[in-house]
Amino acid sequence: MAPGVRATFHFAEAAGGIVPSNAQLIGYSPRVSIPAGQVETLVCDKPWTPLYVAGSHECLVVEVSCPADPLQYSFRPDLDRHVGQRNMTILEPKGPALSSTLILANPFAYEAVTTLHLRSFAVPNAERLLGFGLHVRPADVLLHADDEVLAGPLEALGLEVIDVEPGDYLWVGEPDIEESQAGGYDEETQRQLLGRRDPEHDFGPEAARVVLPPATVARVKVGAEPGGMQGGALVHRLTQVTDGVDVGGYALLSPCQ
Known part of the structure; x- marks a missing residue:
């Protein structure tokens, strides 16, 4: 109970x-x-x-x-x-929004370098996901298509994941630091996060960099442009790294041509 x-x-x-x-x-x-x-x-x-x-x-x-x-x-x-x-x-009533403002927050109680890293992959023939009566949205499948758990189901649908040059059909602006406080984590949560730091980990190419004072935020514009391959999809995975720690991330899907 x-x-x-x-x-x-x-x-x-x-x-x-x-x-x-x-x-x-x-x-x-x-x-x-x-x-x-x-x-x-x-x-x-x-x-x-x-x-x-x-x-x-x-x-x-x-x-x-x-x-x-x-x-x-x-x-x-x-x-x-x-x-x-x-x-x-959240879609605009007249059509989809292709750009967004991403918040980068320093969760630590000291000044730290914050970087935004990017990896991109393509899913050719992504249109095959339509019409299969899936219990999840095709967009959700595409955003997680590089997960090993989905390798079998995607192969059964005749789909594969291909690494591509990071940033194709994606733009990332310059971070803009705000004076507002981020309200960082307590000491124990900070300790847990810092324990995950791995200097050897490769987060992918760096797309943006900013030095953030303790518990402050920066805003950066990101957007996915229409393009890619006919009938396929491009997925861009952004990872925020603060003082060498993977704090979190975000994924964007480039619309097909």
């Missing part, structure tokens, strides 16, 4: 890594007790209606915990199984 289970719902603007001050509270679910081996749907007490802002991307974060099994690392789905995240693109 898990007594007093509650979900907390947040949203944040597109970011290389979400920190507490980036997230805005939506609401909570009522507390429920869930018997062992059973499931329960937790519904937010307030509806959320996204607003379109030019190039609007939103990150939804849900944290679920109870007194006997509490949350430890807020907004970190990579560190805590109580946290889930889903990124969404």
Whole structure:
């Protein structure tokens, strides 16, 4: 039995890594007790209606915990199984938005170099994903097509993933530092993140660089241009690295010609 289970719902603007001050509270679910081996749907007490802002991307974060099994690392789905995240693109009523503003936040209590790294890959014949009655959106499949878990299903559909020159049909602007504070993580979360630093890890070519003061943010414009191969798709994976630590990332899909 898990007594007093509650979900907390947040949203944040597109970011290389979400920190507490980036997230805005939506609401909570009522507390429920869930018997062992059973499931329960937790519904937010307030509806959320996204607003379109030019190039609007939103990150939804849900944290679920109870007194006997509490949350430890807020907004970190990579560190805590109580946290889930889903990124969404809010479309303009008259058509899709092709650009976005990405937030780069320094989560540490000291000045640190923050870089944005880029890897790109192509999926030829991506149009084959249409009409198969998939239980997920074709765009979601493409954004994760380089995941080993999908290698078998994609091969069965006659699809393959090809590495391409990073940045084709993608543009990345210069970071613009803001005076607003990022509200960095607590000391324990910072310690956990710094423990993952690997000087030998290759994050891919560098697309942007900025030196951020403690717990501050920068904004950088990114956009995916129409292009690529006929019937195929290009996927661009951006990774934010602060003081050598993979803080988070974002992915963009270039529309086909």
